Amino acid sequence: MLSLLSKLVSIMQQELDRLKELSLAEHLGRLHRLWRTVADVELTPLGLTHPRWTALWKLLRLGDNVSQKVLADALEIELASLMRTLGQLEEQGLVERHCCDKDKRARIVSLTSAGLDVLKQMEARIIQVRRELLAGISATELSEFERIISLISDNASAKLAKVTDTIL
């Protein structure tokens, strides 16, 4: 009788594990989408979507005149993915792309005065969004959270690198 019960418990435990299995990846995706949506809602009045304001912001932090490649690396996305976004920002007149004298392959991205204007307007809103989304989370909890993100990211990167090695 007891063994049957413990067997049942063990089966339930397995089921729970399976459910949790998915939930982390799912919740991660959901959180990412939610965060983007919230930021989008807040910033669309400025004509900015998540990838666009992220690029603008990073560009400012990188000190403006950097190559597209450097910007893509800083944003941790592929250069090809950045192209579309930069094209849109250029159309909106927020950035400019110039040829580089030193390296004729490269194109240097810089903020226009309109771009700087928009960045100023963005700043307050982004900080506000972040504050609202992180409400009720202490600094300690937050840094712990970020630590775990880094840990999992490192595991994933390492695993991908290994796979690539195996194939090559």
Next chain:
Amino acid sequence: MLSLLSKLVSIMQQELDRLKELSLAEHLGRLHRLWRTVADVELTPLGLTHPRWTALWKLLRLGDNVSQKVLADALEIELASLMRTLGQLEEQGLVERHCCDKDKRARIVSLTSAGLDVLKQMEARIIQVRRELLAGISATELSEFERIISLISDNASAKLAKVTDTIL
């Protein structure tokens, strides 16, 4: 002299805050993409991509014969997003869609025997991937991590709901 120094420190602090501002959203996106990529690499041999195996898995957990709407809700994606995935799974012969007698609007999704086969093969691989990605993270840290994800998600959902209210 001292006041100038403390002013400088305060400015640096602000800069740091601004940098951290972005990093969380960015790292979240990066982690999500990485996780998906790793899972994809592991499961493509079975002809499965992330959305596909997630849908299969959830379908099994929901007890098979559910409507597309129920499945979409469980996956926390829009029904329209699920349509394409279910179409692909149907093409692969892993699921079937039947009309529902009780509600002629609804279509019931069920796993085929081929679908169940694939699920069996999936199981070990997914658990392995999860184990590798979560290597070096204790159960306590993990549950804390998930708690923070939920907290931020709740904040984001609440904020979005508020925005919708304001507009309506």
Next chain:
DNA sequence: ATTATTTACTTAGCCTGCTAACTAAGTATA
């Protein structure tokens, strides 16, 4: 010096999230 490799950029096209707009079926109300 010439050739081979690497690097930055670009284009094209896939994937899967989304919203918008439509149909058909069920439900509620006048």
Next chain:
DNA sequence: TATACTTAGTTAGCAGGCTAAGTAAATAAT
């Protein structure tokens, strides 16, 4: 009963990740 609203499914098209494949410039190797 007839009309209005809601809900499930569907299609179409956008957004922004990605890889693949090509060009031109820079660098390394012979």
